Amino acid sequence: MTTLAIDGLQSRAVEAAPSITRILANASMNVNGLIPLWFGEPNVPTPRFICDAAAQSLSAGETFYAEGLGRPFLRETIAEYMTALYNQKIGADRIAVTVSGGNALNLAFQTVLQEGDRVATLTPAFPNLLAIPRLQGANLITHELELKDNSWYLDVDVFLEKTRDAKVVLINSPSNPTGFMLERSEMERIMKVFRQRGTWLISDEVYARTVYDRKVSPSFLDVCEPEDRLIVINSFSKAWAMTGWRLGWLTLPPSLTPVVEKIEEFSVACAPVFAQRAGAVAIREGEDFIAQTNRNYQTARDLVCEAFNPLPNVLNPLPQSAFYAFFKVEGVTDTVSYARELIDTVKVGLSPGEAFMMSEPGWFRLCFAQTPDTLSDALGRLVKKFR
Ligand SMILES: Cc1ncc(COP(=O)(O)O)c(C=O)c1O
Structure with missing residues (x-):
């Protein structure tokens, strides 16, 4: 349907692709017990x-x-x-x-x-x-x-x-x-x-x-x-x-x-x-804070590796920096549908690789800036699903 109200607008703005992650997140707002690992930010508030x-x-x-x-x-x-x-x-x-x-x-x-x-x-x-x-x-x-x-x-x-x-x-x-x-x-x-x-x-x-x-x-x-x-x-x-x-x-x-x-x-x-x-x-x-949070991220990164690396169908390159795991689940051909399935079945929110222009299907981003308890819970659910 064409709406008259948007006639004549800047076409690049109108045609800009919406964020896939944002669409998934908005649609899952009310899912009880969902662990959202799709957005990229520290899990702690700004230091006092x-x-x-x-x-x-x-x-x-x-x-x-x-x-x-x-x-x-x-x-x-x-x-x-x-x-x-x-x-x-x-x-x-x-x-x-x-x-x-x-x-x-x-x-x-x-x-x-x-x-x-x-x-x-x-x-x-x-x-x-x-x-x-x-x-x-x-x-x-x-x-x-x-x-x-x-x-x-x-x-x-x-x-x-x-x-x-x-x-x-x-x-x-x-x-x-x-x-x-x-x-x-x-x-x-x-x-x-x-x-x-x-x-x-x-x-x-x-x-x-x-x-x-x-x-x-x-x-x-x-x-x-x-x-x-x-x-x-x-x-x-x-x-x-x-x-x-x-x-x-x-x-x-x-x-x-x-x-x-x-x-x-x-x-x-x-x-x-x-x-x-x-x-x-x-x-x-802020140097002590940076050092401490980096140690926490390193612990979290280790948890992700311990969970995913033994799985033969998961490819999990070690992230050298930042606080994301970007990993592939073999056999997944429709990444966005699979991300939806993860929300519905194990209640974990991941970002599909397409959001980052990854050409190959089956890739997901997981932000591991989380407490060890929450992250372990999410990883346990994902491992059960991927196995
Ligand atoms: C690579 C990269 N650049 C820039 C930004 C923007 O950061 P901000 O606008 O919060 O300073 C982000 C945020 O996730 C990012 O991942």
Whole structure:
């Protein structure tokens, strides 16, 4: 049925594919006893000391508009944090505070993308990474990661060949949903070629701190020059359990900062000051929290492996980072129907691989940021079903 009310609307918006996971979740709202493992967020609320900083800011009357690029205290704090993490001087002039990682991605594309430009990205991918450039008129080129010896793998040579005509390349490492991480030497090779070609690189590093065998994931900032065409996306959502706060940041080449400032002004104007106060405290005092939650995620990841790895029909590559298992159940040909069946029969909510542009059927994403009890309960139900 055509509705007159939507005639003349932006066709890319009207035609944008709805989120498969959201459809499943909405339809299962009232299922009693359902364990939802489909959304990607920490299971714990934001730590108290971070909330207190916001409460104090509100009590002090910090309820006004602020600078589009963020309050100087937060830009300075982020710049110091990035400088310490990546062992190179990153000035506050390169930092733009944003209203979430999602907002940061939108701003990055708005800054560099023109209608019809080719944008390349890796799949399987967080759906927004494809939806955002598509909504802004990009022609998408996708390249699927391979599985080698039960590990995700990127053939850098093939990827570089495939991205030859791309104006912008978006890389998400550590990756949602696979936990795949590029190593520094691979980043170095990619950066070198993109520098020669003049390709823009948008590097989504929102899971930089959710890693198991090191303090921080390798970053393109480790291998870049300040004026390289590199925009790095970060967020407070995952590492500091602040998904509902909507706070993130961009690290930019200095000459791009004034352009982003204008665009930020025309979209959200600025991030709320009380959230920025909370963000600064999170960065300064949050290292113990990050270490503890990563230990918890590691325990949870072990539980998933103990449950799935003995099953001959389940392929469960070990996630190197982030808090998702992305696994395959052999013999499943209709992933979305099977995800529905899991809701109806064992009452566990998983995200089907199609939501992440996985070409092969039978893949699911499970967020293991859960208490051991809830996760064990869910895994027990799934194992019974998969067996
Ligand atoms: C890869 C990736 N990038 C960006 C985001 C956006 O994070 P937020 O908007 O909560 O900062 C997410 C959220 O799940 C993500 O997984």
